[in-house]
Amino acid sequence: MSSSAELQQTIEDMIDASRGILAADESTGTMTKRLNAVGVDSTEENRRWYRSMLLSTPDVGRYICGIIFYEETLGQKDDKGTPLPELAASQGIVPGIKVDKGKGDLPGAPGDQITYGLDGLAERLEGYKAQGARFAKWREVYPITDHNPTALGLTANAEMLARYAAACQAAGIVPIVEPEVLIDGNHSMERAAQVNEQVWHAVFHALHQHNVVLEHMILKPSMITPGKERGKASPEEVADMTIRILRRTVPAAVPSINFLSGGQTPEEATANLNAMNRMRERAPWHLSMSYGRALQEDAMRAWGGDPANLEAAQQAFLKRARLNSQARLGEYSADQEAA
Numbered sequence: 001m002s003s004s005a006e007l008q009q010t011i012e013d014m015i016d017a018s019r020g021i022l023a024a025d026e027s028t029g030t031m032t033k034r035l036n037a038v039g040v041d042s043t044e045e046n047r048r049w050y051r052s053m054l055l056s057t058p059d060v061g062r063y064i065c066g067i068i069f070y071e072e073t074l075g076q077k078d079d080k081g082t083p084l085p086e087l088a089a090s091q092g093i094v095p096g097i098k099v100d101k102g103k104g105d106l107p108g109a110p111g112d113q114i115t116y117g118l119d120g121l122a123e124r125l126e127g128y129k130a131q132g133a134r135f136a137k138w139r140e141v142y143p144i145t146d147h148n149p150t151a152l153g154l155t156a157n158a159e160m161l162a163r164y165a166a167a168c169q170a171a172g173i174v175p176i177v178e179p180e181v182l183i184d185g186n187h188s189m190e191r192a193a194q195v196n197e198q199v200w201h202a203v204f205h206a207l208h209q210h211n212v213v214l215e216h217m218i219l220k221p222s223m224i225t226p227g228k229e230r231g232k233a234s235p236e237e238v239a240d241m242t243i244r245i246l247r248r249t250v251p252a253a254v255p256s257i258n259f260l261s262g263g264q265t266p267e268e269a270t271a272n273l274n275a276m277n278r279m280r281e282r283a284p285w286h287l288s289m290s291y292g293r294a295l296q297e298d299a300m301r302a303w304g305g306d307p308a309n310l311e312a313a314q315q316a317f318l319k320r321a322r323l324n325s326q327a328r329l330g331e332y333s334a335d336q337e338a339a
Contacts, residue, residue: 006172007216010134014094014174014218015256015286018325019065021176023260023292024051025098025137026070034293040305044072050303052078052087054296057314061091063321068096068137068176068290075131085132096135096176097128099164103141112153115140115160118167125171135174137220137290138164142181144195144227154202162206165217175212176258176290178220179203183263185227189237192224193245200249214253220290221246222262223272232268235275243282252284259287261294266320267337269294274327288328295320 014021026034032042040046051073054060067088074097076084085095101117115138125136140157142149149157161177168175179199181192200221207214224242226233233241246257259276261269269291276287289295299317303309326332 003170003172004213004216006134007169007174007213010094010174011216011255014066014135015288016065017286018328019063020288020324020328021066021068021096021258021290022054022064022093022295022321023068023137023290024054024070024073024296025068026292027102028070028072031070034300035305038300038304040303046305047072048076049079049307050300052076052084053303053310053313054299054317055084055087055091055093057318060318060321061093063318063325064091064093066094066096066135068098069133070098074128074133083132089132094134095132096137097133098139099124099128099136100138106153106156109150109152109156111143111145111148112150112157113141113143114156118160118163121164121167122171125168125173129171129173133173135176135218136164136168137176137178139178139180142179142195142199144182144185144187144191149195149199154198158199158202158206161203162210162212165207165212166210169213169216174216174218176218176220177203177207178260179222180260180262181222183222183225183228186229187227188230189224189226189233189241192226193241196222196224197245197249200245204249204251214251215255217254219250219254219257220260221257223259223264225262225264228263235268235271238272239275239279243276243279246285247282250285254285256286256288257283258290261289261291264294266294266297267334270320270323270327270332271334273324274330274332277328277330280330289324291324295324
């Protein structure tokens with residue numbers, strides 16, 4: 001199969017009208033914080049058990065089409081000895097992998113950051129592919145202040161995303177391009193919209209320069225919300241502003257936009273996704289999700305490190321996945337939370 005055919009098959013397997021992506025690619029440090037918050041030690045065994053529990057949830061493939069693994073998880077197995085990428089595939093869930101190597105300060109652009117990991121990426125992609133990964137994810141972050149992101153920050157981060165995406169497509173791996181505009185701060189929704197428009201414009205300019213095939217990628221952006229110190233916007237306000245700015249910057253050739261939840265509660269992330277899909281006549285793309293904590297928080301709390309809570313944790317996970325599937329259809333309501 002040619003690289004183009006591989007990419008197209010992965011896109012077809014990951015994009016439909018009702019499913020979304022589970023982001024289970026938390027670094028060891030992030031996973032440690034989340035496990036400690038529910039009283040669980042962050043051992044390799046606990047991380048393995050927890051993620052295999054999510055993937056073995058009966059019928060979860062009805063609502064989840066892809067899972068982003070952390071490198072540690074890609075090589076792990078469930079209690080029966082089944083590799084976790086194989087377990088995912090048995091549920092109709094496409095395995096993927098986070099490939100960036102973390103971030104640091106961007107020299108010459110105070111306040112901006114840049115992500116590492118391009119060195120050796122082509123070789124790593126081949127190894128990940130041999131382990132079952134069919135797509136990848138790379139994240140760049142953009143803080144909002146009075147002077148950030150700078151012009152250099154916009155250009156440098158977009159260049160990294162484009163180089164990563166081009167390397168993935170050359171390897172027959174679908175790239176998820178994640179430009180995350182951070183929610184931290186007291187900025188207005190209008191300021192967030194201005195920054196997201198600048199970011200998305202820069203990203204697609206760079207993707208074009210690097211000959212990235214837009215039909216064979218997925219965009220994972222932030223929703224446009226006020227800074228978390230500013231207060232909340234209604235789901236309708238979030239949806240209207242987000243779709244308006246996406247229409248200015250994202251070509252219709254991109255098949256799917258899978259939003260990150262970015263500090264929202266599970267309920268907020270579901271309600272905002274639902275509001276966007278109620279406006280989907282304005283959108284030429286699929287509007288879906290690639291949530292981490294917003295999909296997992298209820299399940300992790302129900303589990304609490306006790307294997308006896310397996311069924312309760314899986315049911316909590318399945319419920320949240322199902323509610324987001326309803327949101328993909330524009331058919332979610334808050335009343336369903338109590339059902």
